Amino acid sequence: MPETIGFLKPRQAVLDRRGEIIADLADLLPEGCLISDERGLKPFETDAFLAYRRLPLAVVLPETTEQVAAVLKYCSRYGIPVVPRGAGTSLSGGAIPQEDAIVVGLSKMSRILDVDLFNRTATVQAGVTNLYISEAVGADGFFYAPDPSSQLACTIGGNIGMNSGGAHCLKYGVTTNNLLGVKMVLFDGTVIELGGKALDAPGYDLLGLVCGSEGQLGIVTEATVRLIAKPEGARPVLFGFAASEAAGSCVADIIGSGIIPVAIEFMDKPAIEICEAFAHAGYPLDVEALLIVEVEGSEAEMEAMLQGIIEIARRHGVVTIKESQSALEAALIWKGRKSAFGATGRVADYICMDGTVPLSQLSHVLRRTGEIVASYGLRVANVFHAGDGNMHPLILYNINDPADAARAEAAGNDILKLCVDAGGCLTGEHGVGIEKRDLMHHQYNKADLDQQMAVRAAFDPQWLLNPSKVFPLEGRPQA
């Protein structure tokens, strides 16, 4: 397809030295940590934003922080771009490389270093997968709260890169609220530690800045995260509505009433059909919109909360209420929701938008989204974290039809602008990557962006860390 999003022009001087660079990297790393043949590089050419691909110059898979530091020091000395990579599940193109870049993959750094139940923390290497942490502490009654649907595959390093969220973040917060500390390598090879088991280090909140910085400030090699005691019980309940708007305003009323469930997820009819066909979760097929509301606590607490929620749902004309009757049913309900993107991928190609809007705008934005996508002659499925207003319209298209792909991109841009104009933002949890980079001007004016770029330059004055991402390619400060 014709590419509408540009990358930085590869540095010829770097491409010309390819052989030398690969030989030098081989010297810095143990056997088996360097990939430079075309077949080996292929799996690294894109991430889950599949429409764009670039074969990197080489991939390194270091085993220690010291090796990461050695590679970065080398790249900074010779002016070679670097793209950090976890599992490559980014939906915004955050981990897509470029021809003159070294990909630094953290997949070999996948050990849990310390579980401290007294202080309720876990310290892990950056390549540990999200779910692995909860599995490791589950038997002791704890879990790690942020739960992106990709949690089986995605890494803590990637979660920090994108400040990832998930269904249960309504109650527990996103990555930044659950991250206590990191060890990271700056582009010049300096290793620093930020935060730790003691809260609220004085000085600037560099930890908060690094979270969500999309691999532009340094490479995280270790993270300390907060563990939480598992609730006594949890129960998802399905609420079916005859119209999306009714479901949307029900969400706003639940939150406004002061009840904060653990999760409120929204699916419209196309999403329900796709997910039900995949997971057989028992979703009602005769409704236009579905909310999955999860409450947790003891039996009596869940009952009390549900009563309040059911009352509100009735006021919005709920047509089906279905409580999960067993752990198995509950698991199926979440399986259906968490496999929404994968299941959609089986029926069509899609791009997933990620704008967040104030809850009062939810119904309006849903309706306009439908109109926008229809005006491009495309279809949309909506499945998202409604409780915090984080929308995920999946725009369905055919990746092999260039005109279709261009229409999908254009529809996506219109939707994101709609979110910003409704008082929201371009991205709630997937990050800017390359996908929304050129829309940044819509959310920020020049002074706002210049300030962000000045901060970025304080970390990486040469602009070599994941350089094609986040900030529009023009108007960047020169080193």
Place this chain on the structure above:
Amino acid sequence: MIVHFEPASEEGIASVVRSAAAERVTLAIVGGGTRSGLGNPVRADRTLSTRRLSGIVTYNPAEMTMSALAGTPLAEVEAALAAKGQMLSFEPMDHRGILGTTGEPTIGGTFAANVSGPRRYVAGAARDSLLGVRFVNGRGELIKAGGRVMKNVTGLDLVKLMAGSYGTLGILTEVTFKVLPVPPAAATVVVEGLNDAQAAAVMAEAMAQPVEVSGAAHLPESVRGRFIDGALPEGAATVLRLEGLAASVEMRAEKLAAALSRFGSASKLDAGQTKALWAEIRDVKPYADGTARPLWRLSVPPSAGQQLVAALRLQTGVDAFYDWQGGLVWLRMEAEAEAELVRRYVRALGGGHATLVRADGEARARIPAFEPQAPAVAQLAERVRASFDPARIFNPGRLAAVA
């Protein structure tokens, strides 16, 4: 004579800053001035107050967000929230008691100093509630960052940077933050008569239970009598707060007391006592004693708190109590501040940070208020600062030895 600016608009602030930057004139940034005794003394040519930049801009209870101009008194914000049954989840403390200051704390100063109380340990700090900011940087440019939605990863998170920057990066003009409903019911389980080490174990055990403890503090015998007019039972009190729906609080309190019964006898405080007790813990009541005796605020891993106090006791006269499951230690020295000793022990017992919150003028002039940072982090922080305030005109010295 110190010239005092009190601009009444963002543009007014920006223009003061632009001329200050051009003339290399330094500015001390003041909200309510209630924490002006905090941090290192600022030596600036002029003072800029946000006092006249005051008022709630928007409050949408159904969306649980509020925007307010930075100079809005914290009390005004809290009253408006209370009228709708909502609150700031991070329980900002009032420093006037321990510092003996007067004046009105502002919402801008609260975020600029990342002020957080007992619920911080489970609900996050002020920085976690802050969704969006408008500020004037050191070039006199008006910058906005973040927004008014709960989730936002659009670009670098400058909002977090502004929280806790003590007015050294920019002058906040407007803050947007999320709020939470006031829990309809609250109670406190008191486990009686534990020593500090036993209390640490009990608090860890409580946090591991599925009962959602929203406050875990230990008040040794030496301070116990100074809380809620001496109404706590005799001996040391380990206090655990539960909040939520009334029936649920009741049940969780029973469950918690049962789970902890092997450690000591337990009693319960009602909602009224709970409210008063946790406000006093938040405001460090025992050390709001009208003296300037050195007061440290130590943030350490919870397991280290009581070890640290026990070790210091062998060396010098100290009194202490604990919040945040034992990880926040309020340490009052009997005589000298003993910065070197305190900081050495913090490092030796697993790391953390010792902030000198109160001391006499001589000690404050000599001792960096904030824990010194590792050199590489300090250099990075300095570059970050320069990206906001290249001429270094804001609050010179405030974060010295940090940035």
